[in-house]
Amino acid sequence: MLSHRLADFIGQIQYDMLPAATVHMARMAFLDWLGSAAAGGLQAPAKKIQAVVKQQGGSPQATLLATGEKISCLNAALANGIASHIMELDDVHRAAIIHAGAAVIPAALAVAEMIRASGRQLLEAIVVGYEVAIRVGEAVTPSHYYFWHTTGTCGTFGAAAAAGKLLGLNKEQLVWALGNAGTQAAGLWEFLVDGAMSKHLHPGKAAQNGVLAALLAREGFTGAMRILEGERGFCRATAPRFDLSKITANLGKQPYKVEENSFKIHASCRHTHPAVDVTLELVARHGLKPADVATIIVRTYRTALDITANHQPATVYAAKFSLPFCVALALQTGRCGLEDFTPEKLSDPVIHDLMSRVSLVMDEELDALHPARWPAIVEIETHSGQVYQGRTDFPRGDPENPVTAEELVTKFHALAAGPWGEQRSRVLAQAVLDLENVVDVADLFQVLSPNHYGRVWHSSCGITQHER
Amino acid sequence: MLSHRLADFIGQIQYDMLPAATVHMARMAFLDWLGSAAAGGLQAPAKKIQAVVKQQGGSPQATLLATGEKISCLNAALANGIASHIMELDDVHRAAIIHAGAAVIPAALAVAEMIRASGRQLLEAIVVGYEVAIRVGEAVTPSHYYFWHTTGTCGTFGAAAAAGKLLGLNKEQLVWALGNAGTQAAGLWEFLVDGAMSKHLHPGKAAQNGVLAALLAREGFTGAMRILEGERGFCRATAPRFDLSKITANLGKQPYKVEENSFKIHASCRHTHPAVDVTLELVARHGLKPADVATIIVRTYRTALDITANHQPATVYAAKFSLPFCVALALQTGRCGLEDFTPEKLSDPVIHDLMSRVSLVMDEELDALHPARWPAIVEIETHSGQVYQGRTDFPRGDPENPVTAEELVTKFHALAAGPWGEQRSRVLAQAVLDLENVVDVADLFQVLSPNHYGRVWHSSCGITQHER
Numbered sequence: 001m002l003s004h005r006l007a008d009f010i011g012q013i014q015y016d017m018l019p020a021a022t023v024h025m026a027r028m029a030f031l032d033w034l035g036s037a038a039a040g041g042l043q044a045p046a047k048k049i050q051a052v053v054k055q056q057g058g059s060p061q062a063t064l065l066a067t068g069e070k071i072s073c074l075n076a077a078l079a080n081g082i083a084s085h086i087m088e089l090d091d092v093h094r095a096a097i098i099h100a101g102a103a104v105i106p107a108a109l110a111v112a113e114m115i116r117a118s119g120r121q122l123l124e125a126i127v128v129g130y131e132v133a134i135r136v137g138e139a140v141t142p143s144h145y146y147f148w149h150t151t152g153t154c155g156t157f158g159a160a161a162a163a164g165k166l167l168g169l170n171k172e173q174l175v176w177a178l179g180n181a182g183t184q185a186a187g188l189w190e191f192l193v194d195g196a197m198s199k200h201l202h203p204g205k206a207a208q209n210g211v212l213a214a215l216l217a218r219e220g221f222t223g224a225m226r227i228l229e230g231e232r233g234f235c236r237a238t239a240p241r242f243d244l245s246k247i248t249a250n251l252g253k254q255p256y257k258v259e260e261n262s263f264k265i266h267a268s269c270r271h272t273h274p275a276v277d278v279t280l281e282l283v284a285r286h287g288l289k290p291a292d293v294a295t296i297i298v299r300t301y302r303t304a305l306d307i308t309a310n311h312q313p314a315t316v317y318a319a320k321f322s323l324p325f326c327v328a329l330a331l332q333t334g335r336c337g338l339e340d341f342t343p344e345k346l347s348d349p350v351i352h353d354l355m356s357r358v359s360l361v362m363d364e365e366l367d368a369l370h371p372a373r374w375p376a377i378v379e380i381e382t383h384s385g386q387v388y389q390g391r392t393d394f395p396r397g398d399p400e401n402p403v404t405a406e407e408l409v410t411k412f413h414a415l416a417a418g419p420w421g422e423q424r425s426r427v428l429a430q431a432v433l434d435l436e437n438v439v440d441v442a443d444l445f446q447v448l449s450p451n452h453y454g455r456v457w458h459s460s461c462g463i464t465q466h467e468r
Numbered sequence: 469m470l471s472h473r474l475a476d477f478i479g480q481i482q483y484d485m486l487p488a489a490t491v492h493m494a495r496m497a498f499l500d501w502l503g504s505a506a507a508g509g510l511q512a513p514a515k516k517i518q519a520v521v522k523q524q525g526g527s528p529q530a531t532l533l534a535t536g537e538k539i540s541c542l543n544a545a546l547a548n549g550i551a552s553h554i555m556e557l558d559d560v561h562r563a564a565i566i567h568a569g570a571a572v573i574p575a576a577l578a579v580a581e582m583i584r585a586s587g588r589q590l591l592e593a594i595v596v597g598y599e600v601a602i603r604v605g606e607a608v609t610p611s612h613y614y615f616w617h618t619t620g621t622c623g624t625f626g627a628a629a630a631a632g633k634l635l636g637l638n639k640e641q642l643v644w645a646l647g648n649a650g651t652q653a654a655g656l657w658e659f660l661v662d663g664a665m666s667k668h669l670h671p672g673k674a675a676q677n678g679v680l681a682a683l684l685a686r687e688g689f690t691g692a693m694r695i696l697e698g699e700r701g702f703c704r705a706t707a708p709r710f711d712l713s714k715i716t717a718n719l720g721k722q723p724y725k726v727e728e729n730s731f732k733i734h735a736s737c738r739h740t741h742p743a744v745d746v747t748l749e750l751v752a753r754h755g756l757k758p759a760d761v762a763t764i765i766v767r768t769y770r771t772a773l774d775i776t777a778n779h780q781p782a783t784v785y786a787a788k789f790s791l792p793f794c795v796a797l798a799l800q801t802g803r804c805g806l807e808d809f810t811p812e813k814l815s816d817p818v819i820h821d822l823m824s825r826v827s828l829v830m831d832e833e834l835d836a837l838h839p840a841r842w843p844a845i846v847e848i849e850t851h852s853g854q855v856y857q858g859r860t861d862f863p864r865g866d867p868e869n870p871v872t873a874e875e876l877v878t879k880f881h882a883l884a885a886g887p888w889g890e891q892r893s894r895v896l897a898q899a900v901l902d903l904e905n906v907v908d909v910a911d912l913f914q915v916l917s918p919n920h921y922g923r924v925w926h927s928s929c930g931i932t933q934h935e936r
């Protein structure tokens with residue numbers, strides 16, 4: 001019985017048994033998610049759900065990250081989950097095609113705050129949540145993915161696992177929670193035709209539904225025992241082909257799935273990242289200046305060109321999906337971050353000149369490697385006739401080509417400093433980097449409270465930590 | 469575009485254009501639902517969700533029917549929806565195989581209370597909610613029904629329609645609400661293997677998710693425009709075969725779908741109802757007494773016998789699924805109501821003697837008529853050699869064989885008088901029978917408020933009504 005196996009795993013995971021690499025990745029996943037939630041909280045879809053949950057009211061159990069107010073645990077999971085999936089900068093698991101963080105972490109954080117859990121408990125919850133969401137995703141991908149937005153559907157199992165872990169559910173209760181997660185799991189791709197906001201709703205609902213399943217299980221509300229493999233269960237209902245063995249293969253053994261996570265450090269479409277990475281490296285190594293550049297040839301796989309071969313992006317949003325723009329931006333500024341996608345850059349004559357020098361080539365050899373690898377070769381020829389070339393097979397942030405903690409912290413500040421201010425962002429980043437020593441997660445997020453700012457900066461930061 | 473067609477219909481329906489028969493059925497559906505919610509509110513699954521929503525807290529927007537407390541609109545829709553589907557006495561639409569009331573009415577009531585709608589507005593919302601839920605159900609039944617619990621899935625569309633109508637959404641917002649209803653729709657039959665409480669969770673979630681979709685749409689949160697017919701929409705994702713024409717055929721024309729509703733007046737499995745109906749009629753017409761009866765032959769369709777051919781029910785719950793028990797009970801007491809299923813009756817020697825005289829026969833001719841009809845022939849022979857025979861093709865409560873308002877009121881009191889007391893139940897029944905003249909639905913439900921009882925009975929009832 002798969003739910004029993006997962007429940008055993010969820011019950012057994014303890015902070016003390018986690019390798020340093022797992023703890024590091026869980027911490028980074030949390031920081032990365034938090035940045036996306038901070039910036040997303042200012043966007044229109046997030047504002048709309050904030051209005052709805054404020055009307056509903058609730059006990060002050062968890063933080064609405066966009067405002068620092070305390071709202072009910074279920075509402076916080078929903079609103080923070082929606083916010084975290086708007087910027088398109090959240091982490092992704094390649095094989096499961098799931099943004100586990102957007103569903104798992106808002107659930108884990110809301111419950112952790114409610115029960116005043118420690119940073120270690122939150123880390124445990126993130127590890128088990130990612131494990132369950134990703135494993136269910138791997139079992140049903142790719143056939144499930146045609147109709148169903150995996151982040152919403154499989155994410156619900158991960159959210160329930162994380163919430164159930166924090167609530168200390170016993171094995172039977174965890175099985176019920178997974179059963180009622182699966183029977184609430186939803187999220188259809190149909191929104192894509194209209195670019196509708198449902199995309200953001202999905203992980204928020206996954207988080208909220210997962211928490212509800214766990215809270216109900218704690219009260220003894222029963223659920224299906226074989227929700228994954230049952231004759232009328234989740235996999236058969238939503239995936240023409242599935243592989244249940246992926247749910248339990250090496251379950252409980254290292255490395256944990258959270259370590260397979262990919263982070264996005266550039267603010268553009270993932271398919272632009274390999275070429276941007278190589279361009280940035282060539283610029284840094286050879287000190288290239290825009291005025292030096294005669295031609296730029298980018299060779300890459302077909303899907304990248306299908307989506308990003310746009311030499312004339314009309315909007316800032318379209319620029320994020322324009323490979324020529326992103327490469328030109330990287331050449332001119334040495335960056336490709338959130339703050340670099342501006343109307344000014346979109347109309348910058350230097351960028352336009354560079355874009356016109358970019359040629360895109362579909363490379364059969366590279367294409368054969370996709371999607372296991374996402375390769376690109378960039379060749380830059382200068383006016384003086386020098387040719388610089390580089391290649392990558394994995395965009396930076398993939399587990400095969402990891403980013404540093406410093407890069408993720410930089411990304412976090414780029415996302416969070418605007419909405420939260422630099423000082424609060426620094427406090428939070430510092431605490432998250434040391435999450436295993438945070439005694440009380442709820443206390444940590446007091447820093448976002450509307451009337452807390454003064455107190456923090458006139459006392460000595462306000463976050464209780466273990467002595468080190 | 470189907471959502472646009474449905475949105476037009478939802479927007480156009482006005483109380484003044486509804487025929488008396490439609491208003492009557494909507495009122496009866498509300499009364500019937502209310503009784504199920506009252507009795508269900510005392511059951512274990514309802515108590516568990518009550519515990520969860522009380523922890524979450526919220527603005528006092530709508531009544532938690534089990535306690536009379538005011539809780540948030542979204543929580544009320546959830547908790548009341550769960551309660552209303554526990555007694556297995558709620559109404560059903562045969563062709564769509566959906567308990568529309570359990571999903572639509574808790575959504576409609578919660579929003580109506582929140583906005584202080586009138587009885588007429590509530591009736592409009594019930595009519596459009598039933599129409600949408602049943603039409604979507606008809607479009608995907610039966611292939612959808614293998615994996616998906618229609619009450620949970622299609623019910624979400626009906627809940628969104630009812631909530632959207634009450635909130636006065638414009639056409640574009642209604643389309644978004646339907647889009648985000650469909651993308652949240654869920655509920656798998658897998659719980660059946662374990663008899664898990666998920667069954668009750670489904671209509672509660674349908675109600676809550678439908679209300680959320682409507683509340684979000686009011687704020688401008690967009691959803692898929694073609695959620696029903698789209699290439700990656702609800703029908704293709706959840707039904708191997710479907711018929712979209714059923715969603716719009718004669719849409720807006722009378723009779724409305726709420727009039728096709730079937731009510732249950734006996735407290736047993738629906739498959740026992742035809743034989744119970746005939747037995748009650750023979751008892752009433754011929755004054756039969758248990759001591760007179762020598763043999764009872766029941767001829768019916770195969771499915772009825774597959775499920776109810778149990779001569780030795782071991783529990784009161786099993787007795788509700790025992791055709792011999794239900795027929796014996798009808799013979800002895802002239803009733804088959806909620807209060808008749810007791811441990812005393814289960815061990816009553818007269819009932820046991822009568823059960824031993826019941827023979828069950830699968831009748832090929834009757835079976836050929838099922839499921840369009842649910843027929844039974846009952847033949848009772850007395851010790852003096854007289855034979856009395858009767859037949860029905862539709863259990864009472866089907867639209868072809870309607871029950872009276874008095875019978876539904878009797879059923880309501882049987883369900884509600886225990887949990888709410890006789891006086892409150894009478895006040896509510898009286899008001900619902902005159903729902904079109906209730907000025908403020910929220911005011912009506914003040915009668916359930918924990919500290920309201922005294923006030924009602926020392927003043928003159930407290931419910932504001934139109935002058936008549």
